[in-house]
Amino acid sequence: MWLPLVGLVIGIFLGLLTEISIPEEYSNYLSIAVLAAFDTLFGGIRAHLQNIYDEKVFVSGFFFNIMLAASLAFLGVHLGVDLYLAAVFAFGVRLFQNIAVIRRILLTKWSTNKEKIEKN
């Protein structure tokens, strides 16, 4: 359970250590990609908690979502429409939903645990 967290920390650490910074024009794409990655991550956690986790779905969803978001942003830039807002909206909503589901599951788990303890 702690391994993913450790991975996250390692990733952040590596990123900060390498001191890579991308040009200003592309920061839009990266932010969208980060959002998509977050969405996938939380989706994965939720699926795991609901016991419907599928590795293939998770990994493919990760890359596919990132690519879709980046290409949407790219298309938006070239069409003169802020299409990346669509991606932000979609991912934002899904993020909230996922987190809400995770919270409820954790809550129910917690209360059932408590009841069990009380029964005992």
Added chain:
Amino acid sequence: MDKPKNLSFTLIAAVVGFMIAIQFQTVKKPEERDTRDVWQLREALLKEKELQSNLLSEIRSNEEKLSAYESKRKQSKEQALRDTLKELKTEAGLTEVSGPGITLHIEPVIEDVQLGTPVATTVVSPELLKRLLNELNMYEAKYVSIDGQRIINTTVIRDINRETKIDGHTIRTLPVEVKVGVDSMNNAEKLSNQMKVSKARDEFFAESLRLNVSSPSPNITVPAYENPIRIRHMEPIKEGGGS
């Protein structure tokens, strides 16, 4: 959660972390915000103004020094010598001179050239040039150049192997430009008028040449004498010899 599941999760979490870190660094860059309030700004402004006034006073003192040096230099002997040297050089024709003057053009007479016969090859005879120079000097010409060659006191104009040479410079092609500089615009006008009615034109015409006299111009540049001046029969007086 068995192992491979966990592994991919971890990897993807690391990638996400990496992306977040990069994004963070990219966004963080324009940090430095000016958070000074009005009084701090005023203080800074005051400081800068003080610096400015300091710099200004420094500039002023330097300029004063400079002018002091300049006046000292002007009064010194060295400067007097320099001035004399410059004057002498100008008189000797070693400097480029620009001022009022006229330009003369020596051209072949086109009407005189007959079809089928070659155009005369001898351009201008030295005698003609000498006469022209004498005439110019008579009318108070100060600086003269012929075909870009400055005429000075020791200039020789002569015929060497049927070529007209001015101090070693050969006049090959027509038209030849003669630049004449004088003291003032008034003199330039006089000179122009006198040259227009002078005998020299007739003498040139007799040799199938036409002398065109330009109207006086306020700015004519007469080039400097290019060759070194050799002095053979003059010696400086030895100092302390008494007189």
